[in-house]
């Protein structure tokens with residue numbers, strides 16, 4: 138294991154307010170004093186990793202949320218300093234921080250002299266971001282991108298959502314063209330999902346707003362993908378597009394079965410043959426006894442043993458998210474999954490190209506259904522420890 142690369146994810150579960158469509162685990166940052174306690178806990182958790190990390194190299198770092206930038210520039214600066222002090226970043230190829238446009242101002246100029254190499258900015262739409270509960274305006278989004286570029290942060294990824302209430306192919310294409318005009322190197326292009334428990338779900342059910350039906354949703358997705366390609370953003374994963382050479386190394390490592398450690402409240406980790414989750418909400422995380430550990434931490438929740446078979450099957454599914462697909466030899470993993478794959482080949486949802494299986498355009502459109510069918514074929518050989 139030693140010498141292997143590992144990805145490090147730092148979860149900041151705070152948001153200034155909740156967006157109408159969001160169902161992620163997060164809490165409102167109502168008491169800023171919690172930030173100092175949270176940093177202290179992260180420091181202790183990082184310290185506890187030392188034995189585990191051993192000679193492993195941290196290949197990528199990703200600070201995500203929630204909204205890391207909700208804590209302000211001083212919080213993020215202190216967090217980055219902490220990582221520099223506690224982790225050997227000499228082999229780190231990519232260091233991303235997620236930000237929201239309304240949090241950014243000139244005090245973020247420290248980024249220029251930090252190890253941060255990439256900013257992922259939650260823009261979502263240029264039409265009327267506040268109509269979906271975002272805190273920023275479209276002008277703030279434009280200003281945030283320009284400000285980051287003026288600071289020398291050229292490697293910017295923008296998140297866009299299609300299928301929004303009252304949207305059309307025309308408004309979605311306007312969003313992509315606006316984004317392109319700001320010259321980001323990477324665009325994540327996600328379809329809106331109306332999840333139970335969200336404000337959006339309540340408003341849709343109450344008939345206050347309408348979201349595009351399935352046919353229109355698919356129409357926006359197909360047109361968006363074509364436009365992104367025309368504008369030079371090459372699709373490398375179902376929802377991710379980049380100027381060639383600017384694919385997210387961190388996320389690619391997840392999708393190709395790399396080990397990752399997540400620290401912070403609610404963060405997930407997978408290393409060796411274990412997968413586990415840190416306690417959530419932050420109140421349950423802050424006072425943990427972060428003692429050193431070797432295989433998985435004693436405070437972990439939902440620890441699973443991942444058998445080689447399960448890992449292989451998961452890699453098949455995450456690998457199929459990638460545009461290039463996965464090598465044919467990946468499929469020596471059991472009768473059930475092979476049978477399911479043969480069915481998808483026959484139905485035209487999968488194809489074989491250059492010695493690799495990949496989703497066809499038709500398969501991409503119903504990828505969630507394909508993945509859940511494939512998941513259902515996996516033998517339940519993993520063993521839950523807690």
Ligand code: SF4
Nearest residue numbers: 152155156159203204
């Ligand atoms: S900022 Fe992000 S994590 Fe927070 S509520 Fe909005 S979408 Fe969810």
